[in-house]
Amino acid sequence: MAPLDSARRRQGNRSRRLAVLLTTIAAALVVLPGAALAAPVGQQLAAADQALLDGVRMAGLWEMPAGQMAAEKGQSRVVREVGAEIAKQHEELDRLTVEAANKLGAVIPNQPSAEQQQWLKEMKDATGARFDQIFVTRLRVAHGKIFPVIGAVRASTRNDVIRDLANAANTFVGDHMVMLESTGLVRYAELPPAALPAPGNDGLLAAAQANSGPQVGVSNTVIWAIFLGALGVGGFLTFRLFRRS
Numbered sequence: 001m002a003p004l005d006s007a008r009r010r011q012g013n014r015s016r017r018l019a020v021l022l023t024t025i026a027a028a029l030v031v032l033p034g035a036a037l038a039a040p041v042g043q044q045l046a047a048a049d050q051a052l053l054d055g056v057r058m059a060g061l062w063e064m065p066a067g068q069m070a071a072e073k074g075q076s077r078v079v080r081e082v083g084a085e086i087a088k089q090h091e092e093l094d095r096l097t098v099e100a101a102n103k104l105g106a107v108i109p110n111q112p113s114a115e116q117q118q119w120l121k122e123m124k125d126a127t128g129a130r131f132d133q134i135f136v137t138r139l140r141v142a143h144g145k146i147f148p149v150i151g152a153v154r155a156s157t158r159n160d161v162i163r164d165l166a167n168a169a170n171t172f173v174g175d176h177m178v179m180l181e182s183t184g185l186v187r188y189a190e191l192p193p194a195a196l197p198a199p200g201n202d203g204l205l206a207a208a209q210a211n212s213g214p215q216v217g218v219s220n221t222v223i224w225a226i227f228l229g230a231l232g233v234g235g236f237l238t239f240r241l242f243r244r245s
Helices: 002-038 047-073 077-104 114-125 128-156 160-181 203-211 220-244
Strands: none
Touching: 047 077, 047 114, 047 128, 047 160, 077 128, 077 160, 114 128, 128 160
């Protein structure tokens, strides 16, 4: 009986090892391909996406008080109305920007830049028609600078949250330029020229490539290589196990 019991124990051990091996291979079949499909590709915030968050946030931080100032001290009725509406709309856009940053876990500015603070001081010190002109000129130039940035990020971002924010910002900024132009105070001849790409260089394509950003997760090629390697090792061990039995 002892030799028979020993043989049964060896057979049982081989069966258990085989079961564990087959279970491991089965897990590889299920988990690894699934990991390849579920890898969080493109979830890391690209530099251009962060730039849009920062730019829209900083625009709101100085244009809200600028609009409120215009609503209170603008000489022209149109300037007062435009200022009040721009301040109101920037409050909404700022709320959307903060919500987007919170969803993405991104850090955004909490105060205007030194240059923007200087613009606010310039408006605070001005009165009458001079104030109206400074208000319209500063805001129209600022909106013109961020407008193409919004378009470039909107065209190339892979992030749904950023895309939604860019859609909203594009609408608000476009409306603000129209409102500022309705004052009749925009000096078009003094607006900065458009930054066009050099001949043969597609600037928008370059922006899109820059916005692709680093990818998060393991590539499908690496995952499948690991998967096939596991199958090969599993097949070899299975062959040796059966050969010993």
